[in-house]
Amino acid sequence: MRTTFALLGAALLVVAGIGPTAQPQARAATGLHVSGTKIVEANGQPFVMRGVNHPHVWFTGRTSSFADVKALGANTVRVVLGSGKRWGPSTDTAAVIGLCKQNRLICVLEVHDTTGYGEEGAAASLDEAVDYWIGQKGALVGQENHVVINIGNEPIGNTNAAQWTDATVDAIEKMRANGFRHLLMVDGPNWGQDWQYVMRDNARKVLDADTQRNTVLSIHMYSVFNTASGIVDYLDRFQANNWPLVIGEFGWRFAANEVDHETILSEAQERGLGYLAWSWSGNSDPILDMATDFDPARLTTWGQRIFHGANGIKATAKEASIYSGTQPTSTTTTTTTPGGGPGCTAAYRVTNQWPGGFQGEVRVTAGSSAIRGWTVTWTFADGQAVTNAWNATVTTSGSTVTARNAGYNGSLAAGTSTTFGFTATSRTANGAPTASCTAS
Template structure:
């Protein structure tokens, strides 16, 4: 929001058994996924979103916001993107994801062009939003541990809100048929506020449309939710049905009759519901901003409440375990890509390199380090760039450069690897003209 407030006989049994065996792995969860009413990581640890919305598509130069949002304690950032129908197109998704990972944030990516479809003439349909996600698949595949895809922001206005059910179910099916395995998030109609209860009354249809059973519903709470009773009643109905829900946007009670943010925060905390407040800065109605001019040292009343208040981010947010070194299951992107690097040697290590994504002048690189036939206590990876590339920011390794030579050393939490075990590190870099893949050398300690 808020460029507005508003799945007989022995022969048969054997055949069924073989089908079940073959189907089950295909539906196994990858990365962040729904378990009952909760969102959990690949390792099974519960993840409760505590974050803010960042209007990136309108302020693409405000990339420091990711670090600032993290510094104030958030574990999630919901990033506004454009499909090109109304805003954008956002062709810097690889960079956005890299910024999230660099700052140890879970990245909720949303297409904003769908806002108010059916009522807003310029709005994109959910089908058009899915086409945008398909265009970005190459940079999103393998990021399931870090990225949630919010298919479209507030995808239906107040005109014929009932169309939301079919449009949303079809969007989910199209995402899955195109190979997306990410946790999907879907917003309610009525500008996200569901005051006609279309999402509330049709949620099971939406969840059943997902062959991966990996969709979370999202309610946006503004003026419709101006009393404790309206908030509690709505949340109770989802809880009673066992439906996964997050509060994808909400504002605050800046005047009588507006949203009851205190109840939202307390109820979310008691129920273990994730929430993402609107917005970091730059909102057309600045009363909803948390900072003045994107300055984290200038928190607004709302910002102070969200970050520092009871049930706020600093008091309740827990970082995703994928960043904590607590040995969660590795991301699919951590699987070593073919390269010229040698096979693991006994007592040593090997490293592989790949370009996760690149854009004009910049790219995201990732390396996988694998121990040999014996455990190692630490590792150092070196390589030489052939085309003048440079490394800027890095995560999960300490990287230093001398001219074209680059050295990466393990962090305290990912140096010890068992025989054959792997870890990954990544970085943002710059390139010009060519971005060839270097050969990596790994030394174990």
């Protein structure tokens, strides 16, 4: 198993010869989706991944692992699958999803065969990974509330890492063209560690390739990220650009110059970033195992740290609301008023709500002539406060909210409409305000 597991998560791979080895309008989100820099559920409830990686393709009989990681507090499991190019093929996707749902876990599914493409001769391309997902589409469609598709694990090695950008763009476009509406996750090049900063410097192009605006970037942090300053600087770049990011894999400082896991955990918690630690069990070098021989009663040093330590899974994980019984009920309160100037109206409605929060939508409709831009305003009367918004630039001043069109949805022909959405906090009352619209 050492040969097989030498590639797992790039945990023990050589990195750079050192250490261990015009935007289209977005469609309405379905299920888990990106809102700004965060991941939210279909109801707008924020969801922060706190979980582990499970090497399912090599240990298909270890189905109890799903219940074991759940019992230790995880809310997410990233499941290793194979396309058949190198491992697998994994034809039990439906069963894996069933195990995730049975154990109230969000399921991140990844194709591992792409690991190190361009440098690893046996690796599959991202295009081949997409073909695998297309073949599994019957098991995936309708599971958007529960499943994230991580298109390919560490899809480019250190050879010609620049090819990552176009390959990832093409993969996203092919997924969408084939009808997938899931939240997509894309790993960086350089065996996931992006030490040449190809993902960091080309993230905007990749995110813009998704017509549904529903892709999250994933960084894998091992020996490249062995200092607090390096970790903080990398995360700062994404935060400054408002790019959604998760830490899809990371290990621990078991030796000098290894990953600074303490900084990763504290920074992830402070920034609200999801993380998925590598890995539950089964590594040929068990230094990265969390459970000895898949036994949750025999947690290793790493397992104890990630589950029970400060900023660890037990202390910070919150179960997805799709499982926890806090799914909001929809309301249909709608208020429509003419705008302050000629040309548009605004219809405000609450689409979902839950204790302490809700999701809203505003439909902007042009009047009898075309408009080039719009501004919608309203004033909350019950102490509500907007927390996230999409398809509009939203600002607040006290209880007054102002929403201006994005660059791609300001121009409307006569009588046509566009929508923008938001999530907000609320108190006991959640009255629908009167929204007004002005056009230019």
